[in-house]
Amino acid sequence: MxxxxxxxxxxxxxxxxxxxxxxxxxxxxxxxxxxxxxxxxxxxxxxxxxxxxxxxxxxxxxxxxxxxxxxxxxxxxxxxxxxxxxxxxxxxxxxxxxxxxxxxxxxxxxxxxxxxxxxxxxxxxxxxxxxxxxxxxxxxxxxxxxxxxxxxxxxxxxxxxxxxxxxxxxxPAGTALGVDLLTIGAGIVALAIAVGVGYLIRRTKRMRTVEAVAVRQTQRSESLSDELARQSERQLLAQELHDTLSHRLSVISLHSGALEVAGDDQRSVAAAAALRREAKASLDDLRDLVSGVREGTPGAQRPAAGGSSAPVVASVRSVPDLVESVAAAGVDLRPVLLLQDIDRVPTVLDRAVYRIVQEALTNAMKHAPGVPVTVDVRVSAHDGARIVVSNPLGVQHRGGEARAAGHGVDLSGTGGGMGVSGIEERARMLGGQAAVGPRGSAFVVDVQMPPFADRGAPPTPEA
Structure with a gap:
């Protein structure tokens, strides 16, 4: 925030x-x-x-x-x-x-x-x-x-x-009668004004109070209606996520397990094992995400499922595990990780750093398969967070060569074009800066977050 x-x-x-x-x-x-x-x-x-x-x-x-x-x-x-x-x-x-x-x-x-x-x-x-x-x-x-x-x-x-x-x-007698009538009239008028106007103002104040209560009740009813509508949408979205992705990930896990058992080549067996671990971790993440969507708290930290190779909790502390899991999939990573004051990182920034590194590595695997990827992540309370992920340019023209080397397949057509905009949006929401694009002979994702030594950010559900 x-x-x-x-x-x-x-x-x-x-x-x-x-x-x-x-x-x-x-x-x-x-x-x-x-x-x-x-x-x-x-x-x-x-x-x-x-x-x-x-x-x-x-x-x-x-x-x-x-x-x-x-x-x-x-x-x-x-x-x-x-x-x-x-x-x-x-x-x-x-x-x-x-x-x-x-x-x-x-x-x-x-x-x-x-x-x-x-x-x-x-x-x-x-x-x-x-x-x-x-x-x-x-x-x-x-x-x-x-x-x-x-x-x-x-x-x-x-x-x-x-x-x-x-x-x-x-x-005179007529004068006395006039004085008495004036006295009685003044008393009646004064009494009517004091009591009548007083009750009128009292009633007006009461009506305003009733109207204010009615407005609050109406707002509360509208809020409850909106919450019920959002809950229904979350339930539908969670069901669609579960039904659509759970089956495909389960199939991938089964096929990779079979490939791991039946494979003869050691590299193929290792790749199949890594694929199976990633598929199982993705299933754990999917269940966690579905639970968060149903409860209206997506992105909230939950205990990691046992046996998952990739972390379920998105945080700065989990960035080394993320880098290790990507390297295990055959990506040539050259990481530099300097993580300090991780216990003081605000919750929103904690998740944002992890997601930015994750998205940058995903983009590198999609668009630059088979080439070395440099990952430089530095986090400290005094200097903030600096994330630099880069890979050489021109690999799009050598996709066949990369695939022949056995480092991966061409995934450039699998993205929805939301990765770069998501990185920039996260940086902007946290008061940071993001520069994504060619820089010399390399494609660079460079994100700078402000220091958090004196900042406090309450836990906020991740979008």
Missing amino acids: NTETSATPTRDVAHRMRGERRRRVLRTVGDVAVGLVLFVVGIFVSSLSTIGVPGAFEASGELSNIGVLVVLLFWILWATVFVRTRWPWIPLAAGALSGLVGGDVLLLLIGMFHSVIRLPRRAAIVTTSGGTVVVVWATVWACLRSPALNPFAFLFVPASQPLMGVDAPDP
């Missing part, structure tokens, strides 16, 4: 965390700003409502000592508006106290609004019912008192007429 690619999820997580912290700070600043506005408005409204508190004003209309204490109490009660979103029952209780002593119920309505939104259903019903009782009580009390003690009276009484004090004259 590329280091840049593997770091992308970490950067995305860090970006989301910074965005979440920024949103949290903005919400806090917004709550404080709204709280300040509500506090200022509330103090103004509560100051007006002090005329309805018994004993708050002297006979001369001046604020009494009780009135001063009431105003200070209102300031303290309105300080609870800043915790309305976290503990909405606190401003609700403070607002209920203000309404019961004859003050306004604005703080109570704010507490009811946030209680409806944020508290559990049963607690919201209890607080709403209690708050409604207090609002009704405050409204009835305001209507039963003298209209001169009602804050709405200033809308009906001339400015020259005093409103506060025991000597303040009562307004």
Whole structure:
């Protein structure tokens, strides 16, 4: 896995965390700003409502000592508006106290609004019912008192007429009725807004939660459906691989075994034995691959089957065995293997090095039979992995000579053209470079992988 690619999820997580912290700070600043506005408005409204508190004003209309204490109490009660979103029952209780002593119920309505939104259903019903009782009580009390003690009276009484004090004259009967109707209407509207809008927002939030859950369930169902479809495809592919290749490899193994027993020439017997071992190892690899395809973990490391000449596990540690098995088949190999820090090689790179060497040797056997093949594999944590496989050019024109020498048959037409592209793709996925093609008088596969001293790659199924 590329280091840049593997770091992308970490950067995305860090970006989301910074965005979440920024949103949290903005919400806090917004709550404080709204709280300040509500506090200022509330103090103004509560100051007006002090005329309805018994004993708050002297006979001369001046604020009494009780009135001063009431105003200070209102300031303290309105300080609870800043915790309305976290503990909405606190401003609700403070607002209920203000309404019961004859003050306004604005703080109570704010507490009811946030209680409806944020508290559990049963607690919201209890607080709403209690708050409604207090609002009704405050409204009835305001209507039963003298209209001169009602804050709405200033809308009906001339400015020259005093409103506060025991000597303040009562307004006309029509004016008193208007004040009472305005008081009742304001109470009903305020209560409807606090409770109705609160329940509307609560329902909206609940619907959004339900929609989010439904979206997650839908995504999960789609994911399960896709997984079932992939599982079905894997089962079909595994069955096709097994049915198609298992029979042919078994036949090859049987024929090579018979040739090994009946052969007279020592070289033919050795070649037949090598062929039989490779066929048996290919059957083991095929069973391992089929199991991986069925389980959805192709390329995962599994124990090697007993008696296999070629390794089942594709890793840097197995490269010498791979080279030995190819040399046993009659290929003139000239290997140079310097393998260091193999216990620290990331899993993906571990398999990629083996597969690249395997594919390069396969190409050499197909297109350059009977000629020496140089294999240079160097692996270390500090320098990375360097793979160079080369063979002389022009062997395609000497295929008959090579076959006459008894080193192999012409396999140039057996490939599907995927070897070179596969090598380049593996190198590119791991952040390396691959150069495949003629170089002077030789055909060279040259692959360079980056160092892995500070890299970590999680196990990833091989494609």
